[in-house]
Amino acid sequence: MNKAELTTNIDGISVSPHNFINGRRVASKDCFEVRSPLDWTRKLAEVSRSDEAIAHDAVSAAVEGFKHWSSFSTSRRVEVLYRLADLIDANVAKISTIECLDMAMLHESLRLRVIPRGALNFRAYADLVAEHTERSWHSKGTANRVIRDAAGPAVVITPWNAPFMLATWKVAPALAAGNSVILKPAEWAPLSASMLADFINEAGFPEGAFNVVQGLGSEVGASLVADPRVRRISFTGSPATAQHIGVAAARNIVPFTAELGGKGPLIVFADADIDGAAKKAAAQFEDSGQVCLAGTRLLVERAVKQEFMDRFSSYTDQHVFGDSREPATTLSPAIHPIHLERVEGFVERARQAGDKIIFGGARYDPEKLWYKPTLIEPKSNQSEVVQKEIFGPVLTLQTFDSEEQAVELANSTAYGLSGIVYTSSSARASRIGRAVRAGTVWVNSFLIRDLSAPFGGYGISGIGREGGDYSLDFHSDLKTLQILEDSVS
Numbered sequence: 001m002n003k004a005e006l007t008t009n010i011d012g013i014s015v016s017p018h019n020f021i022n023g024r025r026v027a028s029k030d031c032f033e034v035r036s037p038l039d040w041t042r043k044l045a046e047v048s049r050s051d052e053a054i055a056h057d058a059v060s061a062a063v064e065g066f067k068h069w070s071s072f073s074t075s076r077r078v079e080v081l082y083r084l085a086d087l088i089d090a091n092v093a094k095i096s097t098i099e100c101l102d103m104a105m106l107h108e109s110l111r112l113r114v115i116p117r118g119a120l121n122f123r124a125y126a127d128l129v130a131e132h133t134e135r136s137w138h139s140k141g142t143a144n145r146v147i148r149d150a151a152g153p154a155v156v157i158t159p160w161n162a163p164f165m166l167a168t169w170k171v172a173p174a175l176a177a178g179n180s181v182i183l184k185p186a187e188w189a190p191l192s193a194s195m196l197a198d199f200i201n202e203a204g205f206p207e208g209a210f211n212v213v214q215g216l217g218s219e220v221g222a223s224l225v226a227d228p229r230v231r232r233i234s235f236t237g238s239p240a241t242a243q244h245i246g247v248a249a250a251r252n253i254v255p256f257t258a259e260l261g262g263k264g265p266l267i268v269f270a271d272a273d274i275d276g277a278a279k280k281a282a283a284q285f286e287d288s289g290q291v292c293l294a295g296t297r298l299l300v301e302r303a304v305k306q307e308f309m310d311r312f313s314s315y316t317d318q319h320v321f322g323d324s325r326e327p328a329t330t331l332s333p334a335i336h337p338i339h340l341e342r343v344e345g346f347v348e349r350a351r352q353a354g355d356k357i358i359f360g361g362a363r364y365d366p367e368k369l370w371y372k373p374t375l376i377e378p379k380s381n382q383s384e385v386v387q388k389e390i391f392g393p394v395l396t397l398q399t400f401d402s403e404e405q406a407v408e409l410a411n412s413t414a415y416g417l418s419g420i421v422y423t424s425s426s427a428r429a430s431r432i433g434r435a436v437r438a439g440t441v442w443v444n445s446f447l448i449r450d451l452s453a454p455f456g457g458y459g460i461s462g463i464g465r466e467g468g469d470y471s472l473d474f475h476s477d478l479k480t481l482q483i484l485e486d487s488v489s
């Protein structure tokens with residue numbers, strides 16, 4: 001098969017919808033189709049639907065690639081990671097175009113924020129390994145050192161929301177630690193992973209250090225995580241899939257991290273900047289609510305409910321739905337008709353159960369994938385829309401009268417990925433920040449990320465932490481080397 005047959009042209013950009021194994025494009029026998037949420041009649045590509053044999057080949061490539069990549073000196077590794085970051089920066093426009101067509105996130109935010117974060121992820125981890133000093137100390141007549149050994153091939157499984165950024169967030173520490181990687185992107189938004197492979201190829205990684213396997217999660221994803229040669233698994237997706245992966249990881253005694261979504265509270269105290277809080281609450285509708293960190297449960301102190309609602313409704317009315325490529329658009333469509341039907345199912349069941357739909361609750365056009373910003377006042381805290389992750393532009397509104405009640409409501413779901421608190425009191429910020437059980441709590445802000453901070457969830461929001469040294473430790477086998485001091489010279 002020649003190179004041209006292995007790539008497809010999308011709006012003038014050449015993209016491979018196939019696997020990338022051992023530094024080469026490999027097409028699978030079967031394919032699946034990807035369409036654009038911006039226009040569901042538009043087919044973007046026929047993507048490789050890989051099987052167990054391809055998974056096996058990819059892991060074999062990663063086993064060999066690991067030998068070469070892990071033997072690179074730290075400074076050489078850092079150089080290659082930096083070159084990759086530069087290539088991402090140079091191609092932000094192309095990646096943003098493909099990502100926007102593939103999964104419909106707003107083009108402006110992709111171009112200005114989300115895709116450049118991909119480059120930052122590689123730089124941040126390059127810097128961390130460059131700056132790393134081994135811990136060393138003397139005790140009981142011995143000299144001790146803690147050594148990070150690269151662990152081996154790592155499987156990285158990513159979801160369809162912000163796929164490029166999330167892939168780089170997970171691939172960067174794995175590569176920086178010296179592991180080889182097999183990336184399995186989500187079948188609903190697989191194209192930007194293939195672009196990452198192109199840049200990795202160009203940056204000078206050895207063959208097999210980075211591989212992409214395209215296909216369905218239940219097929220090739222399951223084969224990858226079951227392979228005993230894989231030594232780390234880093235996953236972002238649903239709790240149900242994490243249970244399958246956890247079983248496979250347990251069989252092979254392989255550490256895995258899982259980031260599994262959330263049901264974040266956005267708590268507004270009466271002493272807060274109500275306008276700022278209302279504006280941020282209305283911003284939760286962006287990206288069609290397909291954001292795991294979103295504050296989807298609005299918890300508002302009763303005394304300011306009316307003021308909050310007036311401002312929140314007015315900011316929500318300012319949203320513009322439309323083509324995600326247009327700069328004026330603020331509301332993008334759902335990723336896929338099946339996903340939108342799930343979102344509609346939640347709202348329909350809420351309606352039938354007696355929850356109050358305050359606004360929204362319908363598509364803009366029954367033939368298309370844009371869903372109106374929706375606010376629901378639940379009948380009780382046990383309502384399904386309060387307890388389950390919807391992953392759509394659907395928020396719930398509840399009120400509280402005291403800090404204790406706010407915390408109780410905030411901590412009343414099985415999730416615990418994130419929380420947002422609005423207050424002007426620093427004592428309260430600290431009290432509530434500590435009391436909310438979630439991996440990240442923002443006070444008077446949202447989505448400001450420090451890449452060295454730990455990231456992950458409490459409860460069913462996940463297992464393990466990624467970010468900074470937490471990721472590098474995860475991707476390493478830590479060794480204590482102890483030498484009896486007077487025994488060597």
Ligand code: ADP
Pocket residue numbers: 157158159160184185186187215216217218219220221222223225236237238239240241242244245
């Ligand atoms: P979502 O509900 O957000 O689509 P999933 O957990 O279904 O989340 O998918 C997240 C990622 O997990 C995707 O890349 C998908 O292909 C993959 N996946 C799904 N099922 C499995 C499985 N059994 N084993 C490994 N990966 C899987």
